[in-house]
Amino acid sequence: MSRTRPLAVAAIAVALVVPPLVLAPVSVAEPRPAPVAPTAKPATVTPAGEHVLQVDYQVQETGYWCGPAATRCALSARVAPPSQATLAMELGTHEGGTDHISQIATVLNARIDAGEYFIREMPNDPPTQGQIDQLWADVVDDINNNYAVVANIVAPPGNQPPGYPPDQTVYHYFTVIGYDTDYNTVLIADSASFNGYQIYWLNFSQLATLIPPKGYAA
Numbered sequence: 001m002s003r004t005r006p007l008a009v010a011a012i013a014v015a016l017v018v019p020p021l022v023l024a025p026v027s028v029a030e031p032r033p034a035p036v037a038p039t040a041k042p043a044t045v046t047p048a049g050e051h052v053l054q055v056d057y058q059v060q061e062t063g064y065w066c067g068p069a070a071t072r073c074a075l076s077a078r079v080a081p082p083s084q085a086t087l088a089m090e091l092g093t094h095e096g097g098t099d100h101i102s103q104i105a106t107v108l109n110a111r112i113d114a115g116e117y118f119i120r121e122m123p124n125d126p127p128t129q130g131q132i133d134q135l136w137a138d139v140v141d142d143i144n145n146n147y148a149v150v151a152n153i154v155a156p157p158g159n160q161p162p163g164y165p166p167d168q169t170v171y172h173y174f175t176v177i178g179y180d181t182d183y184n185t186v187l188i189a190d191s192a193s194f195n196g197y198q199i200y201w202l203n204f205s206q207l208a209t210l211i212p213p214k215g216y217a218a
Helices: 066-076 084-091 101-111 129-144 204-210
Strands: 012-016 050-052 055-058 119-121 149-155 170-180 185-189 199-203 215-217
Touching: 050 129, 055 066, 066 084, 066 101, 066 149, 066 170, 084 101, 101 119, 101 149, 101 215, 119 129, 129 149, 129 170, 129 204, 149 204, 185 204, 199 204
Parallel strands: 012 055
Antiparallel strands: 050 170, 119 215, 149 170, 149 215, 170 185, 185 199
């Protein structure tokens, strides 16, 4: 469930608002080996309360550019991001979408000269407790060090973020830009803008169920 109290929007720049898009399913290639996890983003102690990154949010410009839009949003927390069209070319995005989360990590690393993104696969559905704990640790460490997390999700009927079309399974990328330990929630920047939901709070336990059998870049 999403958090109902008002969101402080001062930290988030909304660059573009267009009507909601209906996403085409993203075809997923065979899993690829994950890069070795770096040491450039050190683990930190989880501070209490709400922690939100400043990002430049945009609605995706086509029905299959969720990968480029999510990548652009993550980049904007660190550097001046290029256009979605530029990132779509760099990611190899096609009309079926962006094939694998590793492509996003590669582009993020090519454009950020401090720290390094790596990928984590979450093949177990439901995820193991170890995978859930690792996801939380990665989100907290990244947000604390001013990095956004890009997640590849599968949202079937009955387990969807707010506003999603309830009669279809949505294959999607979105960006995690904050967390709140008081509510056990994460802040999502969602380029699909389904029914106007663009930046919203999502229960962390639901995020953990949405990522399998895909993965995320952290």
